Amino acid sequence: MKFIAADVVSAFPQSADPSDRTAVRQRTLKTAIGCTGIGLHSGAKVTMTLQPAEAGTGIRFRRTDVKGRGAIVPALWSHVGDTRMNSCLVNEAGVQIGTVEHLLSALAGSGIDNCLIEINGAEVPVMDGSAAPFLFLIECAGTVEQTAPRRAIRVLKAVSATDGDKTATLSPASGFSVRFDIDFASQAIARQSFALAMTRGAFKSEISRARTFGFEQEVAWLRANGLARGGSLDNAVVIDSTGTKVLNDDGLRYGDEFVRHKILDAVGDLYLAGAPILGHFHGVRSGHALNNRLLQALFADQTAWTWTTIAPGSAAAQATPASAPALALAANG
Ligand SMILES: [Zn+2]
Numbered sequence: 001m002k003f004i005a006a007d008v009v010s011a012f013p014q015s016a017d018p019s020d021r022t023a024v025r026q027r028t029l030k031t032a033i034g035c036t037g038i039g040l041h042s043g044a045k046v047t048m049t050l051q052p053a054e055a056g057t058g059i060r061f062r063r064t065d066v067k068g069r070g071a072i073v074p075a076l077w078s079h080v081g082d083t084r085m086n087s088c089l090v091n092e093a094g095v096q097i098g099t100v101e102h103l104l105s106a107l108a109g110s111g112i113d114n115c116l117i118e119i120n121g122a123e124v125p126v127m128d129g130s131a132a133p134f135l136f137l138i139e140c141a142g143t144v145e146q147t148a149p150r151r152a153i154r155v156l157k158a159v160s161a162t163d164g165d166k167t168a169t170l171s172p173a174s175g176f177s178v179r180f181d182i183d184f185a186s187q188a189i190a191r192q193s194f195a196l197a198m199t200r201g202a203f204k205s206e207i208s209r210a211r212t213f214g215f216e217q218e219v220a221w222l223r224a225n226g227l228a229r230g231g232s233l234d235n236a237v238v239i240d241s242t243g244t245k246v247l248n249d250d251g252l253r254y255g256d257e258f259v260r261h262k263i264l265d266a267v268g269d270l271y272l273a274g275a276p277i278l279g280h281f282h283g284v285r286s287g288h289a290l291n292n293r294l295l296q297a298l299f300a301d302q303t304a305w306t307w308t309t310i311a312p313g314s315a316a317a318q319a320t321p322a323s324a325p326a327l328a329l330a331a332n333g
Helices: 101-109 132-141 202-207 216-224 257-271 288-300
Strands: 025-029 033-038 045-052 059-063 072-074 115-119 143-149 151-155 159-163 166-171 176-183 191-197 213-215 237-239 277-284 305-310
Touching: 025 045, 033 132, 045 132, 101 132, 101 202, 101 257, 159 288, 166 288, 176 257, 191 202, 191 257, 202 257, 213 216, 213 257, 216 237, 257 277, 257 288
Parallel strands: 059 115, 151 277, 176 277, 213 237
Antiparallel strands: 025 143, 033 045, 045 115, 059 072, 151 305, 159 166, 166 277, 176 191
8 A cells, every 4th residue: 555645635635834824715515405315224205405604614414304403413523422333413402313424425525614414304315325426416516615714633643442353543644544444254345455545536536436335134133223224225235145245236336345435434424523634544344433432532632633724735725526536546455
């Protein structure tokens, strides 16, 4: 695995001197845009609209089916409740928004700092199980620069979270890069590793289309536990009960789609930090729960991170992530 250091700029920002008055500015959507779909776990049909939002307000959800102040649910690590099979947010009033990670991943990959997501139900629509439909919506709406400088969280020292043989680590780096290693008993997945620097366009081309996945034999258990009710071959890669075959007629979108989806999830989970992270993430068999525990560990140690602004010329200052080809190098196996 190698990174091309000079290319570690993109939708994911470079660091800069906090006193730099020419810092990159925050971004929001140019216009509102919506979609309709079903929740992966609830199976419920929902309508969702991504709205432009004022600088400094961050990413927030508003449940349009809930009255009053309790309708707002901030997309922050401190509001993560259930991490069983997805990242679910919950506010002080107990109002929830489930399966936020793929949408958060698309917002991170698009360099969106501020967005109000209006939704008339308790779960973000799963769409095709990847972040690509959300990226498409954001690209259709377009983005606009705001007056406030963009802030990022610079990792100052390595922080880890561990659960048995699973680990998640953040360590210092000039930009944002990710490595993920998985090892499943299923032959269809087995061992996969993927690493990339989030260069301009890399998120879109290398990560955004990777779908969520599951196992045929888990479906009954998941449904008995109120999960995966909306899941189907239209929105997930499903592996057969022998663990050797992908049941989807069209096969995989990437040969190593599984590990790429784990990166997609991690990018979304990490965006719940409330700002882009300048650091290197390494996940080994990690998942939503451990990714959240990693952010808890980072913010529990005030010597482990600091706020910074972002240098001009980096991704966030430039056009959309789609405007240039990916320059990431990946390592498989
Ligand atoms: Zn996912």
